Amino acid sequence: MSAIRVMVVDDHPMWREGVSRDLTAAGYDVVATSGEGRQAVRIAAAARPDVVVLDLQLPDVSGVEVINGLRAELPGVRILMLSASGEQQDVLDAMKAGATGYLLKSAGQAEFLDAVSRTAAGDTVFTPGLAGLVLGEFRRLAVAPAAGARDETPKLTERETEVLRLVAKGLSYRQIAERLVLSHRTVQNHVQNTLGKLQLHNRVELTRYALQNGLAPLGEDPAP
């Protein structure tokens, strides 16, 4: 099995090197590093990483723009987002745009490597803070006056809400599985579903906005 290809995007060189060294030591293939968002998107197209470790705050473009660019170039790419501080709205926007995981920069080395391996395996990496943000977003959507029909508003199932609340309270997936008598995999799936619903809703909203304003949906040819 060939090594997982990782790209590190962070504007701080010392951090970039430290993370790259850790990843290489852990058996990953660090195929590229970059300190800027636009450059990262260009390099990613050529380097074709499986996982991008992305700093939310880059000097040139916003996290959302980088994520959109990366996903346009590499539709299957997994993006683990890092941020030094809790810019809550930015974190939420980036997750909705298609990041697959989020970790605080203050996380320990072991926690970080675990997050990268889970991201590479296709799992969603949540922090308690992110779970709180996602729950808050679903509640906001539930009470906000709907733009379209009511049933288009994404809703969480009772189980999903329960799981997210426990994540927000700092319980690990293992602890949640024990408490709710579920398998670890099921807990993971519930978390992943909540993010999936939010991202789908985000895409629907963007498409609706584009159509309403006479723009073609991203990545599709304009209607003849």
Place this chain on the structure above:
Amino acid sequence: MADARNSGLQAPLWRAIAIYRLAALAYAAFLVVSNVSEYVRPVLAWPVLAVMAAWTIFTTYAYADPARRRMPLLVADQLITMGALTASIWVVGRSGLEAGLPTLAVAWHVAPVICCAVAGGRRGGIAAALAMGATDLVVRAHYDQAAFTGAVLMLLAAIAVGNLVRFAEVAQQRLERAIELEATTRERERLARDIHDSVLQVLALVKRRGAGLDGEAGELARLAGEQEAALRTLVAGRQPADPIGDDLDLMALLQTYASADVTVSGPAGAVRLPARTAKELNAAVAAALDNVVRHCDPGTKVYLFVEDEPAEVVVTVRDDGCGIEPDRLAQAEAQGRLGVVQSIRGRVTDLGGRVRIVSAPGEGTEVEMTVPRAPIS
């Protein structure tokens, strides 16, 4: 003071004096031309007028340079002007002056007095006005009310200008202080950005690389992590006390507890609550956090979680510490031995809310506070 004198607000005053001096010279020349036939020594009037014109031009340039607005020039100005005034005794003649003919330097002699007032403030102005007024009275040699009025007017003008200059200096200093303050604020913001980009990153890196190590290195990493969290809260500079109308943002209040050991999560936007409710909840959370510090081992992780429901707000404080036996908890509470818990319960019940405490040995403790939103008016 010197800075204020050299800059901004004084320059227009000196220009105004130069213009006044020029206008006064023209007026004096006009009077000389119309009265020259009555002078005792009319021929001498022209050299005096020439000296006055030359001095007017010289002072216009001399006073333009802030460095030269000092004693030597001010005294010379005063003496030359007094000289021109005194020359009237010989040119116009005693009898002419007593009959009411103006002096050669009429009106022109006020300029150096104003100069002294601008350069030396009220005191300088008064001294110069007294000296010049006395000279004028001696030269004109009659001491009626009209003569005194001229001297008094000059004195009042000197006092007024002296005051004006003092106020202008104070205003200038305030302006400079305000500009300085603004620059400092901007600099602080820039520093916050820089700290965010550099120091925070390095601290996080140190914490990360040392996290797995034992002994001193691990301790250093832990310290770096603590400082990173503290510094992050500091530079984030969120204003927790900022009211939104009569409401407070509960998230902003609770965000200040975030540290290496305390995670704060909740919705991205503000959680608005009436100020009293927000403050009481904040105090209840502080008590719960205090309880963790008192009863659990150092390094115990705490999770603060805020849920913003349409009808109520739920705040959960959960720690992963040692926990308590459920029956022991109930027992202690029944005996009134759980001071902190009672303080939490008291505050939340007063707000019409409820508290649920779940704990088990080795599972940590969870304090869930539910408070109804006040009816939206």
